[in-house]
Amino acid sequence: MNFIRIFIILVLLFSSAKAEIFYRGNDGDPETLDHHGTSTVSESKIISDLYSGLVDFSAQAKVVPGTAERWDISKDGTLYTFYLRENAKWSNGDPVTAHDFAFAYRRLMTPETNAKYATILYPIKNAEKVNMGELPPSALGVRVVDDRTFEVELEQPTPYFLDQLTHGTAKPLHQKSVEALGPQFVKPGNMVSNGAYRLFSSTLNDRIVLQKNPHFYDAANVAIEEVQYIPFEDRSTCVRAWEAEEVHVCSDLPAQDLERLGRKYGTALQIAPYLGTYYYALDTTDALLSDPEIRRAMSMVIDREFLAEEIWPGMIPATSLVPVGINNYITGSPETDYFNLSMLDREDEAAAIMARKGITKKNPVTVEIMYNSGENHKNTATAIADMWSEIGINVSYNIRDGAAHYAYLRDRGKMQVARAGWIGDYSDPQNFLFLLESHNTGFNYAKYNNPEFDGLMADAAEELDLDQRAVLLQKAEALIMRDTPFLPIFYYSSFSLISPDVIGWESNVMNKNLTRYLTLAE
């Protein structure tokens, strides 16, 4: 009898505990929880729950006040003054002060920190020089006016600076614990955070457990007591765990399961545009591909709808480099004429361009596509090779694994066509167009060099009026679409499986859903 009673109590305890815990499937395990070292999407989700920056994301991933309750921007757009909340506290009860932000930003730029994403905050005055070791961290353009007032001076007006501050690298650090513990500050029991949650435990490849931070300034409105991030290397495994009700959320799903999941679970499957573009870079210094007309013909003949339907279900066929739904782009991307034509007309026109260059099916040229290994990358390259064969381009392939592929691109090795993708760090068209600036040797795989384009980007960088700036950026993007150094193929989509028990999940272009805005059904 006693045994049965104990059993019932245990069952009740277990089930009630389970109801309060949010089991969140994550794409992978974080490489680090030091937000100055983070670089992956899976890390940014955890960091957003642990820390609150000067600004934060709303439930719809709009920029809203975070630890700073308000801010002033100088007329010339180069001086930001942030006023911190009086009730902003660290998880150990210490107040969050302007010193914590100044300390964190200086640490981020210190070369020895090895911050992979320090470049995000390069708009801050002297940031790049400090990061290169040319100036001491004290020279960084940040200033503590008083405990609750923090000033940031920029190199030049940067209309998307607030968007940049949503990035994980811009979160504060608890100066005392970081200085006392060194690299050990990220361990459970050591970490002091100022977000809606605090770190409870972390077991590699098993789970990261966060518990509600009672000192968080908005703790009264945080419903979920505990969130467990469970890393899934294999997306299909997450789907099985979700179907067995072992996790509430799966992010990123296997393409082959989308149709079945949609049919079986209806609105639990959420597909939303995501701030990213899948593209091919065409080397503009290559003997053949230096001709913009040939590059344009190669773009025209790609049937993106077919690729999206057959290979990448849920992805959106791209007609520009800047993805849809981005902020600060009132005009939107420019229209490119050939996207209004039917595929047949596009093929005819592309074949005519190539014929003028002396390239036909009977007199073909060979182009090499370089891509990183992956089933869908392979299928895409094969399908595109088939489309290009119609205009006299035979394709050879050069396949490497991810690390080797990107190392080759970084070293600017000889290439013709290379696959790449870009996920926006912040929601602004500049974050996509800057990839092709001639001085951007790290990202400009096409080696595109157009002074007119560079000039428009420079003008846009100095333009304070967002509408005027959008017009300049649109002109710059029109040049790219005309010259086709990058050949945009898809805009990414985010795929999530959300349990009906999760209330408040709003899919958005940044694919950001902070746990603090969610509730679990009773």
Add this chain to the structure above:
Amino acid sequence: MLNYTLKRLLTMIPTLLVVITLTFFLMRVAPGGPFDEERPLAPAVLENIRASYGLDKPLIEQYWTYMGNLIQGDLGPSFVYRDKRVHEVLGEGLPISMTLGGTALFLALCIGVLLGTVAALNQNKRTDYLIVSFATFGITTPSFVLAPILTLIFALTFNLLPATGWGTPQQMVLPVLSLALPQIAIITRLMRGSMLEALRSDHVRTARAYGLPLTSVVGKHAMRSALLPVLSYVGPAAAALLTGSIVVEQIFNLPGIGRYFVSSALNRDYTMVMGTVIIISTLILIFNLIVDLLYAVLDPRVRYE
């Protein structure tokens, strides 16, 4: 025997040294490095990071530093999990992989030896056909097919067992089964064959002719020689099972070390690759030694001087 064991243990050291050295240099020959990602790092940042891990130094100097640290038991920092050192990462996952692999190995040995013996004793009868059919099914159904099928039946359809995770006895059932079943099948077939051969051997036939009971003939006389081929198979198989199975660990989302055998090479996590290679090669050497020693125990003709 003791001398032989000591000698073998000593020869393990140069073998390991060769394996470690080869792996170290082969890994560095592979193009790309641990910090080559889809989003390239700013050159200065990359330089800083490489310097902080000592990757800017000449390769031979890096090798000597690594070997120096290794002798002191330090496997170095992980290039991917920046908060952890390799021994911490492997230390967290290895007990899980070993529990999983050890349980599967134990099950496979017990059931495989039993089924193989029963099949041999009932050669060409219904029991034999049944067991051989099961073994053939087991050998032809790899873990990556078996595991999702078991999940579909026991976790998703009947809700009897969890689909993923590690920690409770229930969570062990499906992964252990997925790992053990193909091994059971292989051991059953090996055991059946060797037992049949043993039963036909002169000394066993003599024993039977003298009227010794069947249990004694099989258990004492036939079993010893029948176990030898199984033993030869189990040695290297044990090393592979105990260090985790990437397939089973991924399908059931288990925090073992199986994943690192592939992911660390793809991520160019040099120190992690070295760590996994050191673990698996040590285990293989040890299990081979154990197998050789057991040979002497089981087969009186084998003597080590």
